[in-house]
Amino acid sequence: MNEVQPVPTAEVSRLARAVLDAVGTVVVGKRDALELVLSGILAGGHVLLEDLPGLGKTLTARSFAQALGLDFRRLQFTPDLLPADVTGSFLYDQRKADFTFRAGPLFTNLLLADEINRTPPKTQSALLEAMQEKQVSVEGVTYRLDPPFHVLATANPIEYEGTYPLPEAQLDRFLLRVSFGYPDQEQEWDVLRRRMSRRQEESELSPVVDAATLRAMQAALEDVVVEDSIGRYIVALTAATREHASVLVGASPRGSLALLLLSRARAAMAGRDYVVPEDVKEVAVPALAHRITLRPEMWLRRVDPSFVVEEVLTATPAPASGALPSYATAGAGRTPAGHAAR
Known part of the structure; x- marks a missing residue:
């Protein structure tokens, strides 16, 4: 596979705004x-x-999918x-007198897993290998998924009848969890006005980028500098979720990795090639809240995991350093402009 050439950080910011x-x-x-969703896609999650x-x-x-030019x-x-309805299965081809693989809907660039919590765990687990390894195994044969590959899954948080809660292992594979909330009255009226204006139910968007450009944007995130103090700040936030009094199981190291990747995406979207503490703070709740299991007594008090992450953010001091990252080689790392010690 040919190596993807990254685009400049300023171009990532321009294209992200256009999308x-x-x-x-x-x-x-x-x-x-929407910025959080795009951050997750740019971060490859x-x-x-x-x-x-x-x-x-x-x-x-x-x-x-339309704006990014993805299948x-x-x-x-x-x-x-x-599970075979998700991954695909082998069917007997009478013309060839042999079994041929019929690819399932998983073989795409962007998969919408609608109401993912309405299917049993056996089918939910069919997504696990694809989400983590970017491959699908069917009857002992492994098929690679063409990049980019992203799953956007939807779930209803209040309707429990006939649903199967996602296991922690699968929740942990989502880079972040996003909620939209109700629009205000002006925004809702704007929705109605736009519907009347386009005179049809479906809305079609012209592609802003294509799959190759998206991959180049994703590759650009590897050039976004994360200095040591901010890296340690990320680790401190994740570790603090494990020590919180309301938490039974805190965020795993995968939570720290999610913070790192999303912070880089936020920085690139802002046109910066370095991460600042504010980038980390903006993505902390979406990246960590769904990875936390509260103590049973907290359920009765209606404590939300998001509240725990917000408390951790308040209690953990943010860094104010302009030092070079220790992983940067000579010439690759540089003091971020405008990021002097505060």
């Missing part, structure tokens, strides 16, 4: 949430969209869905 502007013409008034019905989760996934498949998860 967000395009998606924002359809998904109204949710710029912050998968995104869990957890919110009430009718708040634009499916529309968001379809709109990003898109939507898979509706139901209680009777089988």
